[in-house]
Amino acid sequence: MKLKDETKEIDYLIRNMNKLLSQYTKEQLINKGLTLPRFKTLWMIAKLEPVNMSQLHEEMYIANSTLTVIVDRLVEDELVRRYRSPKDRRVVLLEVKAKGKECLEKILDIRQLFLEEGIKLLTKEEQGNLIKTLNKVYNCIYEKMEERKG
């Protein structure tokens, strides 16, 4: 089966736009004295919380010893809370604290302010159409992913 040229081009644009935005965010993190692994770990804890170290390790592909150092720093900086599960006291869980949530939001704002430079070039109508068509495509692949799970 041959892929449509339109698909290749749209995939290229989505993939590389995302890459540029991540690259920009990464630079801003460094300016703020944060590192990418610490930020990614914070992001992943927010996504999975409450989460234990082995689940986090499975998702992150960072060596356990490195991950422990990163999480220790996040806890020390009061971005993440480490506590024992009320259901099973042997299990240690992680969750993002208010300060960590604020930090994640700030980073998202930085990313979106950069993207907005491009969005501003579009007319209101183009912006509306872009959202409409992206939503159509997104909802379709979202539903296909959900079907696969079921």
Place this chain on the structure above:
Amino acid sequence: MKLKDETKEIDYLIRNMNKLLSQYTKEQLINKGLTLPRFKTLWMIAKLEPVNMSQLHEEMYIANSTLTVIVDRLVEDELVRRYRSPKDRRVVLLEVKAKGKECLEKILDIRQLFLEEGIKLLTKEEQGNLIKTLNKVYNCIYEKMEERKG
């Protein structure tokens, strides 16, 4: 400064569409007996080649010992070639072999075939407009990134 709602929505769509496509690709990799770290490493070598282990380590945030195991497997499977730099025999470099390039292309095809399910729902006109508007935004942030470097 307040962000436009349109920016937030477009960022959300781009970010999550990319995430869904990566998630799908990851599942397909597992079905093919590949692992995500091996695939990511192969991808990064293709991006940076010729590249030495310490450059690769800096980009990947994987522990050196883990990265060595991953690269050994890629070399063993003839996806990657390891050779001494002709300029400096002390430097060991990596590059992707033909079989590795084929593997990367196949994975990209799988990703794009999935995306095409959604693209097919759009009319020819919607597809054209989507490419046009995404290009406008992409070119703008691409140029802004280039300016930052210069």
